[in-house]
Amino acid sequence: xxxxxxxxxxxxxxxxxxxxxxxxxxxxxxxxxxxxxxxxxxxxxxxxxxxxxxxxxxxxxxxxxxxxxxxxxxxxxxxxxxxxxxxxxxxxxxxxxxxxxxxxxxxxxxxxxxxxxxxxxxxxxxxxxxxxxxxxxxxxxxxxxxxxxxxxxxxxxxxxxxxxxxxxxxxxxxxxxxxxxxxxxxxxxxxxxxxxxxxxxxxxxxxxxxxxxxxxxxxxxxxxxxxxxxxxxxxxxxxxxxxxxxxxxxxxxxxxxxxxxxxxxxxxxxxxxxxxxxxxxxxxxxxxxxxxxxxxxxxxxxxxxxxxxxxxxxxxxxxxxxxxxxxxxxxxxxxxxxxxxxxxxxxxxxxxxxxxxxxxxxxxxxxxxxxxxxxxxxxxxxxxxxxxxxxxxxxxxxxxxxxxxxxxxxxxxxxxxxxxxxxxxxxxxxxxxxxxxxxxxxxxxxxxxxxxxxxxxxxxxxxxxx
Amino acid sequence: xxxxxxxxxxxxxxxxxxxxxxxxxxxxxxxxxxxxxxxxxxxxxxxxxxxxxxxxxxxxxxxxxxxxxxxxxxxxxxxxxxxxxxxxxxxxxxxxxxxxxxxxxxxxxxxxxxxxxxxxx
Ligand SMILES: Cc1cc2nc3c(=O)[nH]c(=O)nc-3n(C[C@H](O)[C@H](O)[C@H](O)COP(=O)(O)OP(=O)(O)OC[C@H]3O[C@@H](n4cnc5c(N)ncnc54)[C@H](O)[C@@H]3O)c2cc1C
Numbered sequence: 001x002x003x004x005x006x007x008x009x010x011x012x013x014x015x016x017x018x019x020x021x022x023x024x025x026x027x028x029x030x031x032x033x034x035x036x037x038x039x040x041x042x043x044x045x046x047x048x049x050x051x052x053x054x055x056x057x058x059x060x061x062x063x064x065x066x067x068x069x070x071x072x073x074x075x076x077x078x079x080x081x082x083x084x085x086x087x088x089x090x091x092x093x094x095x096x097x098x099x100x101x102x103x104x105x106x107x108x109x110x111x112x113x114x115x116x117x118x119x120x121x122x123x124x125x126x127x128x129x130x131x132x133x134x135x136x137x138x139x140x141x142x143x144x145x146x147x148x149x150x151x152x153x154x155x156x157x158x159x160x161x162x163x164x165x166x167x168x169x170x171x172x173x174x175x176x177x178x179x180x181x182x183x184x185x186x187x188x189x190x191x192x193x194x195x196x197x198x199x200x201x202x203x204x205x206x207x208x209x210x211x212x213x214x215x216x217x218x219x220x221x222x223x224x225x226x227x228x229x230x231x232x233x234x235x236x237x238x239x240x241x242x243x244x245x246x247x248x249x250x251x252x253x254x255x256x257x258x259x260x261x262x263x264x265x266x267x268x269x270x271x272x273x274x275x276x277x278x279x280x281x282x283x284x285x286x287x288x289x290x291x292x293x294x295x296x297x298x299x300x301x302x303x304x305x306x307x308x309x310x311x312x313x314x315x316x317x318x319x320x321x322x323x324x325x326x327x328x329x330x331x332x333x334x335x336x337x338x339x340x341x342x343x344x345x346x347x348x349x350x351x352x353x354x355x356x357x358x359x360x361x362x363x364x365x366x367x368x369x370x371x372x373x374x375x376x377x378x379x380x381x382x383x384x385x386x387x388x389x390x391x392x393x394x395x396x397x398x399x400x401x402x403x404x405x406x407x408x409x410x411x412x413x414x415x416x417x418x419x420x421x422x423x424x425x426x427x428x429x430x431x432x433x434x435x436x437x438x439x440x441x442x443x444x445x446x447x448x449x450x451x452x453x454x455x456x457x458x459x460x461x462x463x464x465x466x
Numbered sequence: 467x468x469x470x471x472x473x474x475x476x477x478x479x480x481x482x483x484x485x486x487x488x489x490x491x492x493x494x495x496x497x498x499x500x501x502x503x504x505x506x507x508x509x510x511x512x513x514x515x516x517x518x519x520x521x522x523x524x525x526x527x528x529x530x531x532x533x534x535x536x537x538x539x540x541x542x543x544x545x546x547x548x549x550x551x552x553x554x555x556x557x558x559x560x561x562x563x564x565x566x567x568x569x570x571x572x573x574x575x576x577x578x579x580x581x582x583x584x585x586x587x
Contacts, residue, residue, distance in 0.1 A: 052560070090544070102468040102469055131471070
């Protein structure tokens with residue numbers, strides 16, 4: 001835990017100032033906002049802050065500190081991620097008037113294929129529509145020489161810049177207080193003081209440690225190691241093996257919660273999530289017959305051009321705010337295993353709304369920003385339950401056969417009767433809150449239906465058929 | 467490959483007058499036209515291009531669709547689910563701002579049209 005003094009009410013170093021200046025803890029024309037990190041959370045925050053400020057007739061100065069060059073390919077310029085923009089986020093962005101350009105969306109996803117040792121099944125979206133976007137966060141992995149598809153993070157950062165933010169291609173080296181205001185220092189420039197400092201540095205650059213210096217009281221997020229590999233293949237090979245489906249693997253491999261192969265333009269991204277994913281676990285996954293059935297060995301091997309082990313949140317930060325400081329995206333609160341970019345959008349927008357309409361005091365963030373984080377955190381606890389139940393089910397072969405039978409049987413039914421399919425769809429794509437998924441499994445008929453399918457799938461004749 | 471939504475061919479109906487609806491639509495690429503049939507004639511009420519939405523009335527009222535919307539040339543349209551959108555608007559009412567803004571613009575255009583018609587009479 002690092003201490004960020006000042007929550008819930010400013011104490012320690014800044015207490016005298018705060019006592020006299022509480023009334024001034026709001027943004028007004030001329031106020032300056034410093035955003036550390038130009039990933040989705042930083043860009044969304046800046047974009048929405050400036051949009052709302054304009055509506056309110058407030059002129060703000062927003063600086064985004066981001067040292068990565070998202071326009072250049074290679075791992076150094078990429079925020080490592082599976083690159084799935086969820087169904088719900090695609091819809092919300094469209095409603096906000098933000099359409100993802102075709103140069104950024106490498107593939108629209110319209111279905112997913114569930115792979116288990118007992119068989120595979122394809123689950124189509126009820127509307128037969130491509131509402132999930134597969135993107136690269138940077139301009140492509142190692143080995144890309146000519147940029148064909150544009151970076152998702154660059155698209156968002158450009159959006160923020162078009163709204164009036166200033167992008168400073170600098171890495172923040174230290175933060176401190178200066179006359180009651182947070183001050184940001186980089187290697188090159190003069191230190192700058194801000195009326196609000198936004199921490200949007202994710203959990204993968206060690207940036208959170210910088211905030212120790214502020215001496216505020218905040219419990220940082222808990223994280224675990226994951227794995228990503230990129231396979232470079234011809235577009236027609238990607239199309240032949242994966243099509244426009246996300247391929248999800250539910251295998252009985254200890255510590256592996258979720259693994260997926262995601263088709264992009266001329267790459268396939270492998271994502272593995274679980275508890276401390278290591279080399280042995282990755283190898284046993286790649287050696288499994290289910291993976292070989294989906295993407296044969298000849299498409300892997302030397303085609304694996306890039307891999308990394310980024311960290312992912314398994315628990316959000318506690319009290320991610322103080323007077324004039326707020327944490328958004330991964331370094332504040334995110335969804336468990338799914339839709340991290342969607343959570344960055346939600347937290348960033350909630351923080352921006354609080355800052356414009358309620359002020360930048362710890363109390364304003366506690367009242368108007370923290371509820372969004374708390375709702376995500378509460379839903380994650382349900383998500384943990386769902387993932388634990390899925391893991392337990394996956395250990396039992398009859399249960400795996402039952403799930404497969406139930407999902408296969410549902411594909412010819414109308415959408416409202418595809419109960420297991422929609423549950424799995426929402427768990428794997430992150431399209432709905434975990435609470436809603438849980439409630440759907442509690443509807444009358446769901447469990448009896450599953451038990452019935454388990455019984456039928458494990459009859460001696462069914463086994464012989466399989 | 468990198469396109470989202472569903473492709474509709476020229477003339478294909480996306481929503482039809484009188485049908486029940488539980489979603490709205492956002493045009494991803496191309497143009498759609500909003501039409502009504504009156505006395506055997508087809509009247510074009512509006513043309514909507516990339517980024518514009520339609521079918522939003524179904525989100526706020528329980529009425530059936532008030533017009534037909536069809537593709538003019540190849541069009542990509544994204545469906546926005548009512549439930550998903552209302553859940554998000556509940557958490558973040560500002561999400562409805564752009565819709566209110568567009569609807570207000572439509573009222574303004576309709577008023578102008580009404581004035582023109584009254585003067586014409
Ligand atoms: C294996 C894996 C797969 C995932 N797959 C998906 C997926 O498919 N879909 C999805 O929605 N989410 C996914 N996520 C989650 C998603 O990556 C994150 O939730 C999302 O990136 C959070 O955005 P952010 O802006 O908070 O942080 P980040 O994306 O990490 O951005 C932080 C930015 O801050 C910058 N920064 C850090 N320190 C400094 C500093 N000192 N000075 C200046 N800049 C700094 C960094 O350069 C970076 O650009 C995945 C995560 C993992 C680990």
